[in-house]
Amino acid sequence: MEQAFLEELRHALEQERDKLAAELKSFARPDPKMAGDWDSQMPQFEPAEHGSHSSLEEEADEVEEYETRLATEHSLESRLLQVNQALTRMNAGTYGKCAKCGKEISPERLRANPAAEFDMEHS
Numbered sequence: 001m002e003q004a005f006l007e008e009l010r011h012a013l014e015q016e017r018d019k020l021a022a023e024l025k026s027f028a029r030p031d032p033k034m035a036g037d038w039d040s041q042m043p044q045f046e047p048a049e050h051g052s053h054s055s056l057e058e059e060a061d062e063v064e065e066y067e068t069r070l071a072t073e074h075s076l077e078s079r080l081l082q083v084n085q086a087l088t089r090m091n092a093g094t095y096g097k098c099a100k101c102g103k104e105i106s107p108e109r110l111r112a113n114p115a116a117e118f119d120m121e122h123s
């Protein structure tokens, strides 16, 4: 792979990594016990009288909001992991090869997704 192309992809990966980390930081905190894992913060709604109609509705809203956050957190987290793994492969010199068969992944595919781990055949 050409060095200039590799650097272009590295740049794209680093930018995506920073963007994903910033998005995660806006509603989650990194888990100090597990590298790469993030914990969503429970949304803070105004407390209401317990058992009242509005309180039950609010609790339902909180749970719904929290579930949305968890789903978003999960997808950001797994994408961030892929991006970091691609950067690790770049540093190890194994970047751009299919993790299954070892064939070179096409430049078009890498341009579309610089974190691609497999070629077309094994994706």
Ligand SMILES: [Zn+2]
Pocket (backbone or CB within 6 Å): 098, 099, 100, 101, 102, 103, 118, 119, 121, 122
């Ligand atoms: Zn393959």
